[in-house]
Amino acid sequence: MPPPTLFQLAAKSLAEEIHKEKIPLDFPLDTKSSNAVFRELLELNPRNIKKLRTHYHQLSSLRQLDSKKCDIYEEDVMNLRKFNLISLEIGNYYIKLPKEFQRIDIVSLLKRAVNSNSRKMMIHLGFSGKEEFISGWEEQVFNERCQFSNFCNWFPNLRVLDISWARGLSTLEGIKNLKNLQVLMIRNVVIRGTGGYKELSELKNLRHLDVSCESERYGSFDRMIIFECLLESEVRIENLEFLDCSMTFVKDHELRRFVKNHPKLKTVVAISTACARISIPAIDLLNFNSTHSISKSLKYALSNDRDELVKNCIDVIFRKLDINHEQLNDLEISKFLNALCYVLREAKCKSVKYLVIYCFARSNFFQTERFFTSYSLEILGIVELIFKSLKNVEYISVQLNAHPLILSFFYRIVNFLRFGRILQDGLLSLIMEKTVELSYANREHVFLKILTKASRFMSVDQYKSMCENTKVMKALFAIAHKLIKQNSPAYQQIIEIIVSYMNQASENTLKFLVTNCQAVEKCIDQILMLSELPTKDSQKHLLHFLMVFSSVMSDEQLRKCYGGETIIRLVGVINTVGLRNSFEKTRALMLFSTLYLLLTKNLTEHREFIKMKIKEVSKSWSQSNLLDYHKMSAKILNALITSKDSTDESICSFLIFVSAFIYCEGYETNGCWNFMETPSEIYFENFPIREVFETVRTWRSMHGSQFCIKQDGSKMNRWFNQF
Structure with a gap:
């Protein structure tokens, strides 16, 4: 991916300032700037779509609008007619309808959203893929019936058409009128009958055809007949170069027949099909036949927002790293690692990121000697990338579900440690800091195993550094306070860990704990709580902490912590x-x-x-x-x-x-x-x-x-x- 141009960086910066309302949008933008700035505004927040209504005069030169991620209401649709658009992607459309009409017809929607000039100039038209459109209801509501052929006549200059998920289409009759069409996406669209696809043969400029499916919202029967109907129509697209038939029920011999009928075909995407393990000479076939093909399939699916395909690719990678990793060479392993990291960086779907983290936590390869020796220098980058990717996930539930998996991955890392084996300083610090941060996420107290083992196999310098890590020390005191309230047997273990670090803590660290995390107050509370329990072994540690903290406390801090009846209650736990x-x-x-x-x-x-x-x-x-x-x-x-x-x-x-x-x-x-x-x-x-x-x-x-x-x-x- 090439680096952004200065213009792109400037457009993004301006959009951010407008979004934060630091710069008022009170000046007109030219066409290029309107397109770029408004695209960035929608990336920042899809709700910025309303600015087309509130700032029409400033954005009147807008020619390209991608509102796939936006919720479009009736007033937004009517407002679009003011703009002379040449590229339009329409998002989820909300309108009050009678109960018997639950879907919006494509033609009726466009009739209200696009003016006559836009229809003539439009070169790119698409829909979100999140709506299911049906035909027929507009006849009852508007007393008229719009056929697909009329739709094609409205947009004579289209080069890109995406009508994925369109329902109620019995034929593509009329599509031959789109003489300039280069890209046709009819994903999850079933045209039943032998002649439904016939006019595709008359599209001399068509280069890209997408007839793929997505299993999550599509019936098995529909997936089965899509490619069959395409072949029965005896389609011959003269200049076709790209075909996506992913997740259809295309068979090996059917795909080979289609390729034979299209000699200019260069690339076929057959992810999650019966053709997932084949190869065809002279064709760049994206399937699961090789490591290289799997990686390419994953990148294709991710770049086209095909979340179901991405998940299927990750599942294949998981199974190979889990079961067949001994059969993979280092280059293949590296490609899979790079692919997983690429998903963490680029994926927008929360569940996709979760699957990658699951792969690191559960796949057997990531607990082997080979992983820790051959890829030891990459582990820190992987861990950092995991947390960076989760930081951008808005849904707290996804983060919470991922946290136990991260702890499992951490445990795999520290479980590799032996005498003579140590982790990189940066990796060890990150694991310790994130482990105490995520301690709440694991009921089995895996975090204690991580902390204990990591502490045991630290180098002398790492141990000294950890004793001065105020973030870890503060969290340890907070964890101990929480565990004792739960009467958890893990309390004693966390106290033992604190003792090991307190022995070498500097005066500055002690002062930080006293001032910033109420360490003394927590110790006093825990001493009193332990006095009511049969086992009081930890009291000696807590009293030791008080003794150590008292050496760095100011008079005011001592008076505050030991004022009132605190002293009497403390002395009460000691047998004098x-x-x-x-x-x-x-x-x-x-x-x-x-x-x-x-x-x-x-x-x-x-x-x-x-x-x-x-x-x-x-x-x-x-x-x-x-x-x-x-x-x-x-x-x-x-x-x-x-x-x-x-x-x-x-x-x-x-x-x-x-x-x-x-x-x-x-x-x-x-x-x-x-x-x-x-x-x-x-x-x-x-x-x-x-x-x-x-x-x-x-x-x-x-x-x-x-x-x-x-x-x-x-x-x-x-x-x-x-x-």
């Missing part, structure tokens, strides 16, 4: 009396690290309540029989004492809670406990500092060689050296 196991100690550690910060900054009105609960936890902790110093992780303590906001006092008070082993694996990231420089009065008020000193001495005596203070400055060293 009689810590029974490491899980309970972990939860207490996480929550009270956040409470320390609130007390230090004086951001809570429940100071006495918090201090009381801290005393209870401290007492329970000291009485716990879970003391296990040798299992304390050096990383945990290192994270605590190297925080940029730690002070001697905060470290000393907090070490009370690490006097025994606490299961905190995965929470050792530096900066988790960022306490304020200004100490709170609670730090030394009621805590056994001597016991803390003893704890540190014991720990250092056992793990001194492993201990390393990363933070520079003498304050930390002086504090530890005193032991």
Whole structure:
């Protein structure tokens, strides 16, 4: 397809501005400009057909009108008489009729729509193919009877005539008067009788003949007899070069006979016929006989808005890629891939696009080693094209139906991953972002399998990049919040995925989550919801999130998130009396690290309540029989004492809670406990500092060689050296 000319680009740009009402159509356009601009206006919105009535003086030079996609009302028909048209395609026509008359006759319609000058000058005339026309009712309504021969006499200079779907035609008698006719389209038109097509032989200039059918709205018997009647009429069209007999019941010997009778015939379209697997010497035969022919058939059907033929072509491609892909060479596979991508780019029919996506999601070839190794560089382009094509689909239902198929295709892609195999960075990011976006579209939680497997086989750089992908992180928190409300078993899995990314999330990412997706509020809600469930394993993760988020929150954000009764409700989920196991100690550690910060900054009105609960936890902790110093992780303590906001006092008070082993694996990231420089009065008020000193001495005596203070400055060293 050649690139658009400057004139075409200018016409499209002007039409867009007029459509958006940024430029008023208050100036006259010449013939060429009227034709081009109005064509673009109808592409933007078929309802712009009304501008022919409201802006007649500006568009009076219009000569070509294609209104196939427009709904034409009576006032529009009468208005067309004002224009001297040479090319007219008429769309769906709406008029109030008595109940017994449900169709419009072609001749009666044109009598009112086209003036005498247009009839003489008209070279192109067609109908939408969406109306079913019958003859006879106009005689009862208008007291007259118009025959097809009269119709032909009205338009003596026609070169292109499309009367597809016309009903009630018993003969084409009179068509011989169209001496200049080059293209005749009588798709889904049955002329019964041996002489119905006879006058076609007298059309010396006829080059293109379309006698094809469409099964969706056409009876099997009619499809069966069309080509048979054509042959019985002994038609000999002297200069015929192109024949479309798709979806008719033409047989092999009948087609060969027709070709023999037309020596100048060059191209025959026989898609979805009994001749779909044959070849005829010297004829470009569009059928399903070869990969090349299938691709050409698909492009022909698509360029002529033959949606049924397009679907049939896609079905053939699907079956070959599903069952026979091992018999196809790389060139054939590439042609089929290019054909499918071409449909995604060019198709206007929503169901056609859906079929292509179905092909990628269900055809066996797209889960083979061959696809992922030979076409790995093309996968990103395919995925991008799928979403670009759906973006232009107006019907939400089609998008919703396609989304589970897209997730299935994604799962095929990530299922290919193994150790040593990674996806392109751009493809991985796109899959992750679109997967979380489409998570609602799959009840079987395929999206979780995609996220889990993709996370497992990421490279180090990809993992770091994903930890900073705010779009994915925001969506993960939203998914978790939705799943817990549904009491879904998948909730725990999504939390595990969030944990893996939170460990390496930067300060900017954390701030984004706090500010833009209410991550803290969601965590608090989920902690409270989990307290009512038998399984509370995820609480430790959520409390960890709160601890991490608190280090980057402003005073105003902390006050907003933990104001009112929130603190009391949060503390209520923690067992502060009689810590029974490491899980309970972990939860207490996480929550009270956040409470320390609130007390230090004086951001809570429940100071006495918090201090009381801290005393209870401290007492329970000291009485716990879970003391296990040798299992304390050096990383945990290192994270605590190297925080940029730690002070001697905060470290000393907090070490009370690490006097025994606490299961905190995965929470050792530096900066988790960022306490304020200004100490709170609670730090030394009621805590056994001597016991803390003893704890540190014991720990250092056992793990001194492993201990390393990363933070520079003498304050930390002086504090530890005193032991």
